[in-house]
Amino acid sequence: MKAPASWIRELAGLPTGTSAEDIAHRIAGVGFEVASIEGDTIDFEITANRPDCLSVCGLAREAATAFEVRGPGSGVRVPGSSVQGPTQPHPPPPKLTHADVSVSIDSALCARFSLATADVTVGPSPAWLAERLTACGVRPINNIVDVTNYVMLEMGQPMHAYDIAKVAGPALVARQAVAGETLTTLDGQQRTLDASMLVIADRDQVVGIAGVMGGAGSEVSSSTTHIALEAAWFQGVTVRATSKKVGLRTEASTRFERGADIGATTTAIARALELLEEIKAGRATSAITDVYPAPKVAAVIALRPSRLARLLGDCVPAADVERILGNLGFAVAQAADGWTVTVPTARVDVAREADLIEEVGRHWGVNRVRATFPALRSAPRVSDAGVLRARRLRRVLCGAGLQEAVTFTFMEAAAAAPFSDDPAALVSIANPLSEKFAVLRPSLIPGLLDSLIYNRRRGITDVRLFEAGAAFNTTGESQRVAWVLCGQRDTHWSTRAESVDLFDALGIAEVLTNGWGLTLTSVTTDQAPGFVRGRVAALLTDRRIGTVGQIDPAIAEARGLPAGVIVVAGELDLSAFTGDGGSPQRVASLPRFPAVVRDLSLVVDASLSAATVRATIRQPSGGALSALREVREFDRYQGKGIPDGKVSLAYRLTFRDAARTLTDREVDDAMTVIIAALQQECGATVRGL
Amino acid sequence: MSALSVDALRSRFQAALEAARTPADLKTLRDEFLSRKHGLVTALVKSIASATPDEKRTLGAASNALKQEIEAALDTREAEAAASAPPKDALDVTLPGRRPFLGRRHPLTQVRERVEDIFLAMGYQVIEGPELEDDWHNFEALNMPAEHPARDMQDTLYLASPVPVPDGGRAATLLRTHTSGMQIRYMETHEPPVRVIAPGRVYRRDQFDATHTPMFTQIEGLVVDEGISLGDLRGTLNGFAEQFFGGRVATRFRPSFFPYTEPSAELDVECQGCAGKGCNLCKHTGWIEILGCGMVHPAVFEAVGYDSDKYTGFAFGVGIERLALRLYGVDDIRMFYENDLRFLEQVAL
Numbered sequence A: 001m002k003a004p005a006s007w008i009r010e011l012a013g014l015p016t017g018t019s020a021e022d023i024a025h026r027i028a029g030v031g032f033e034v035a036s037i038e039g040d041t042i043d044f045e046i047t048a049n050r051p052d053c054l055s056v057c058g059l060a061r062e063a064a065t066a067f068e069v070r071g072p073g074s075g076v077r078v079p080g081s082s083v084q085g086p087t088q089p090h091p092p093p094p095k096l097t098h099a100d101v102s103v104s105i106d107s108a109l110c111a112r113f114s115l116a117t118a119d120v121t122v123g124p125s126p127a128w129l130a131e132r133l134t135a136c137g138v139r140p141i142n143n144i145v146d147v148t149n150y151v152m153l154e155m156g157q158p159m160h161a162y163d164i165a166k167v168a169g170p171a172l173v174a175r176q177a178v179a180g181e182t183l184t185t186l187d188g189q190q191r192t193l194d195a196s197m198l199v200i201a202d203r204d205q206v207v208g209i210a211g212v213m214g215g216a217g218s219e220v221s222s223s224t225t226h227i228a229l230e231a232a233w234f235q236g237v238t239v240r241a242t243s244k245k246v247g248l249r250t251e252a253s254t255r256f257e258r259g260a261d262i263g264a265t266t267t268a269i270a271r272a273l274e275l276l277e278e279i280k281a282g283r284a285t286s287a288i289t290d291v292y293p294a295p296k297v298a299a300v301i302a303l304r305p306s307r308l309a310r311l312l313g314d315c316v317p318a319a320d321v322e323r324i325l326g327n328l329g330f331a332v333a334q335a336a337d338g339w340t341v342t343v344p345t346a347r348v349d350v351a352r353e354a355d356l357i358e359e360v361g362r363h364w365g366v367n368r369v370r371a372t373f374p375a376l377r378s379a380p381r382v383s384d385a386g387v388l389r390a391r392r393l394r395r396v397l398c399g400a401g402l403q404e405a406v407t408f409t410f411m412e413a414a415a416a417a418p419f420s421d422d423p424a425a426l427v428s429i430a431n432p433l434s435e436k437f438a439v440l441r442p443s444l445i446p447g448l449l450d451s452l453i454y455n456r457r458r459g460i461t462d463v464r465l466f467e468a469g470a471a472f473n474t475t476g477e478s479q480r481v482a483w484v485l486c487g488q489r490d491t492h493w494s495t496r497a498e499s500v501d502l503f504d505a506l507g508i509a510e511v512l513t514n515g516w517g518l519t520l521t522s523v524t525t526d527q528a529p530g531f532v533r534g535r536v537a538a539l540l541t542d543r544r545i546g547t548v549g550q551i552d553p554a555i556a557e558a559r560g561l562p563a564g565v566i567v568v569a570g571e572l573d574l575s576a577f578t579g580d581g582g583s584p585q586r587v588a589s590l591p592r593f594p595a596v597v598r599d600l601s602l603v604v605d606a607s608l609s610a611a612t613v614r615a616t617i618r619q620p621s622g623g624a625l626s627a628l629r630e631v632r633e634f635d636r637y638q639g640k641g642i643p644d645g646k647v648s649l650a651y652r653l654t655f656r657d658a659a660r661t662l663t664d665r666e667v668d669d670a671m672t673v674i675i676a677a678l679q680q681e682c683g684a685t686v687r688g689l
Numbered sequence B: 001m002s003a004l005s006v007d008a009l010r011s012r013f014q015a016a017l018e019a020a021r022t023p024a025d026l027k028t029l030r031d032e033f034l035s036r037k038h039g040l041v042t043a044l045v046k047s048i049a050s051a052t053p054d055e056k057r058t059l060g061a062a063s064n065a066l067k068q069e070i071e072a073a074l075d076t077r078e079a080e081a082a083a084s085a086p087p088k089d090a091l092d093v094t095l096p097g098r099r100p101f102l103g104r105r106h107p108l109t110q111v112r113e114r115v116e117d118i119f120l121a122m123g124y125q126v127i128e129g130p131e132l133e134d135d136w137h138n139f140e141a142l143n144m145p146a147e148h149p150a151r152d153m154q155d156t157l158y159l160a161s162p163v164p165v166p167d168g169g170r171a172a173t174l175l176r177t178h179t180s181g182m183q184i185r186y187m188e189t190h191e192p193p194v195r196v197i198a199p200g201r202v203y204r205r206d207q208f209d210a211t212h213t214p215m216f217t218q219i220e221g222l223v224v225d226e227g228i229s230l231g232d233l234r235g236t237l238n239g240f241a242e243q244f245f246g247g248r249v250a251t252r253f254r255p256s257f258f259p260y261t262e263p264s265a266e267l268d269v270e271c272q273g274c275a276g277k278g279c280n281l282c283k284h285t286g287w288i289e290i291l292g293c294g295m296v297h298p299a300v301f302e303a304v305g306y307d308s309d310k311y312t313g314f315a316f317g318v319g320i321e322r323l324a325l326r327l328y329g330v331d332d333i334r335m336f337y338e339n340d341l342r343f344l345e346q347v348a349l
Ligand SMILES: [Zn+2]
Pocket: B271, B272, B273, B274, B275, B276, B277, B278, B279, B280, B281, B282, B283, B284, B286, B287
């Protein structure tokens, strides 16, 4: 809301020496941020709860209160609220007969419709009036329209002037539109209306969209001699919805949608008539017709000093409470337990005691409130496990050499689809700002992949990123952790340059799950969109909880990755990671007897999985076999010396009995059984122990 | 060849030994003085033959002493040199070490955890909730009924079709515009006293440029008990600002508006770029706005079934990006989402 300081000064009764900066500073101090000061004009940011301050009058009330203007005659000198505050009464309306325009309301969305008629001579406005409009950002049009706009800026009540000659009847009714009705608005656009919209119609057709914009057909023009001045109250919700639907945001709609002053319609008309006479543009030809079926009763609120002190934590002297509320236009009366406060109808934001306390707080100074600290009356409750889990996982992954990334939750469909089990299960945003943010991520991997590519394209060759967060599909959101890697596994000068591969990604999953006390197995899968077939594993506990593998190069290249770069990735659903992972677990007692370690070197068909061989080793039972604690691959070799289609595998077996020391003989026997099983089940050739 | 005197020879040797640096220097020195063929000491000894018997006796003893002295000095220096020579299998320790990879937490995580830790120490619990919300938890229960103009303050991203939530409650229809919905969820299931913070990602239908982003991180705080006042809010936030910025920092409250708090305020901290004198960073006001806050609106308590006469409370919402921009001296918010390693690797471990 732009307003000249001189106008505010005049209405608030401030000394003429009060500068625009002073006024801006004081009003900012009571909750209205100042966007700019240009010359004498101050641009205030008016919060959604204060439509009354979309008027110079409202701002002047704030200024008068903030400057603590006192004494008789202080306060705002224009017809303002219907509640008698320290305002000066406007001149009595001329004693005339009722208007020659019939006025009626035929919708609950209009609660008051006031109207008067006048004879006018259309012409330009006087300079002072045009200048004030211009300062407030409103373009002067002609003296009649300018007066309606002037009253709106001054009092906050939007008004409209009709050329009665162009109003059929002449009759005006506030009603809901009939679906399909049309109206050409003042801006020359034809609008199609629907039944939810409130309109003003004459006997034959719609002449205005209520609270949004009038129609071109009944517009005041240079030939107009007789006008009807309308000031009405339209329900904010309707005006807001209609304004959105027709795509028209106007000075009027902004005020109505936040809540206009239902008490102001007749005073606004009186003020407009007064101005018309003052600038010699016209003269009233009727009394004010006021259709107001259920006059609003001003809200009366009890304000208790005890509640005031409890909420603000500070005692505001009674005299200040009364001064502040009084200057703001509230009628304050003493009551047994504090005060009874009558709320001006302009203050649509004030409905209960807390609202009054805010008014007192604002002007007494929230910044003056003494800082205290709330007592802890009970022991703090434990934080959500998910929060602690994410903290722990982040630290483990950072320690494992991965850099944390934060990527957007939404992305373009083309980035998300390749990683979605079911593209139909992608969650779309109904009103995305652009196609780049159209769907919610079905996995954290596509976002990480884009970040990896971003770095790679800036010459950073070794990228290791992870992210923890939510992924989405049509069945809901799930917490995940994911990682992507490319470049060298080890960049030290002593090692041969080797690209990362699936096992780097798999190792991270193993560290995370083992650290959480979960047993993880990895198996071949064809159900892994976005990955290379044969270079991807499903990760299982008691169910599938994730995937690791090599990203399909075609997908990565489509996102801008240079050809030939291997990217591996992994993702885990955190639902398997129960608890926060930080509670101490019971530990097993340490072994009292030594372990016996045996190495075993085999040649088997290359198609045989390590899991099968491991399972075969563990299959036999009896004797020392029950003491087999660990089976671990420590070498895998194909090439010179090994027949085509075969692979050499080396295993380290650890035997340990909890109750005694195993003898070599027992272990030898066990190994013989194991070797026999391997020969029989796996067709293995044992290369020596 | 006329031999030098014993004294002259001694000082010449001492000067040469002083100047010797390498084992090769010592070898040259040994040659020069002690060589059987042309050593200077050897020449001196030989020259004794032509001396008088008296001279022979004194000169003989002195030259012998000198010879032993030189031998001892050279032996010592050669031993020292041998001891300090690198062993054959010595490593070139000037080569770089084998560094384990070590990742860093994202700056937004670091700031978020810093804020969480401050409030944890004040007895708060950290709670989390869904990013997809329903209208009730995001708006209605927070005193923003349908078509409430305040909804324009938070331009919302809606889902094309509703998505179920884990607890079987209302299906989600939007991306939460703040984590305040967690206040409601928490109060619906817990009785006062309440002392929680709810961090998380929030979404607005905003452009993506240097100062705006359609996704950002917020930490919402809520305290409810009997007798909680605006003074308690002030004291809590002053304590937070002091711990967060490290040391005493001037703060001020400015009245503001949020539909779910009454009274509402904004907390400014003194600009540290200019110590409150005014600079570009603070738009020449000397203050930087860091969060919005206020006393919980009684309508919010009524929405969750709390006795609004018995209990009062305060709420506040901190934007993590805003704090991070200040902390890291970054002027483009997009840097937090590009994940450029050249940026991420500059932050603390
Ligand atoms: Zn500054």
